[in-house]
Amino acid sequence: MSKDRDGREFDRKLEELGVRIKDEDTRKVRGEVFDEVTLLALYRLVHKKKLSAVGGSLSTGKEANVFLGERNEKTVAIKIYRMRTANFKAMADYILGDPRFASVRRTRKDIVFTWTRKEFANLKRAYEAGVPVPEPYAFDRNILIMEFLGEDEVPAPQIRYVDLPDPEATYREVIGCIKTLYQEARLVHGDLSEFNILWMDRPYIIDMGQAVTREHPNAGTFLIRDIRNVNRFFSSLCEVEDEDMLMDEVTGGAIRPLREKKDW
Ligand SMILES: Nc1ncnc2c1ncn2[C@@H]1O[C@H](COP(=O)(O)OP(=O)(O)OP(=O)(O)O)[C@@H](O)[C@H]1O
Numbered sequence: 001m002s003k004d005r006d007g008r009e010f011d012r013k014l015e016e017l018g019v020r021i022k023d024e025d026t027r028k029v030r031g032e033v034f035d036e037v038t039l040l041a042l043y044r045l046v047h048k049k050k051l052s053a054v055g056g057s058l059s060t061g062k063e064a065n066v067f068l069g070e071r072n073e074k075t076v077a078i079k080i081y082r083m084r085t086a087n088f089k090a091m092a093d094y095i096l097g098d099p100r101f102a103s104v105r106r107t108r109k110d111i112v113f114t115w116t117r118k119e120f121a122n123l124k125r126a127y128e129a130g131v132p133v134p135e136p137y138a139f140d141r142n143i144l145i146m147e148f149l150g151e152d153e154v155p156a157p158q159i160r161y162v163d164l165p166d167p168e169a170t171y172r173e174v175i176g177c178i179k180t181l182y183q184e185a186r187l188v189h190g191d192l193s194e195f196n197i198l199w200m201d202r203p204y205i206i207d208m209g210q211a212v213t214r215e216h217p218n219a220g221t222f223l224i225r226d227i228r229n230v231n232r233f234f235s236s237l238c239e240v241e242d243e244d245m246l247m248d249e250v251t252g253g254a255i256r257p258l259r260e261k262k263d264w
């Protein structure tokens, strides 16, 4: 695909695969995102009827692109981790400390595929525990398909852009999410901030590739960082609670001894 300058070959291949691209802008980013591996994964998802079309681009992040998609005539979100530009060394650090994925091989491909599988598994655990996250539908290699948060193809905004009707209630709700995630799903998000919370009449937590289980050696560090980020964002909008008290509330005091450590 990298030699595919004018895109005609790409279009032909996609057509052969039965993948419909609905949006002109999406065609423009194809060179970077839709390499051979990704095309094959798209093909498999279409074949398994998990997806019927790829739509417009929602976001281009550090590691991944998010697109609108279609499945059974319903809008879905498609997150595609870029094979070439994903920071797989950083990903490897998160993956190898997690007992669920400790035996994974360290090649770029394996790490990126495992990262995608990990985000799917994390979303599933969170969803089943009742945390408001997009429902994960399917994954293949570096592609994750999940519930679209938004309406009529307009995505729900990140919370930092929203004039919240009741910031204090929303703050409590986000703390509640961290707590349910910790106590019921037994996960720590690890990158929680106003960038990874969407607003659709209530806060929704997204972007869970990096989330780790409670046993991960960095779980405590990630948890306090998540709490600090949330406090920092909400402190200009409402009163926030002391972070030590929140740590206790979230963990039930379970990892209190770690709080003595200076690097928190
Ligand atoms: N399920 C979804 N429904 C609607 N919009 C979404 C959904 N998932 C992601 N988005 C949009 O795409 C943006 C990026 O998603 P996300 O935070 O998961 O990826 P990212 O930050 O690019 O990931 P990474 O940091 O791992 O590269 C979100 O801020 C949001 O605007």
Ligand SMILES: [Mg+2]
Binding pocket: 061, 195, 196, 207
């Ligand atoms: Mg994000």
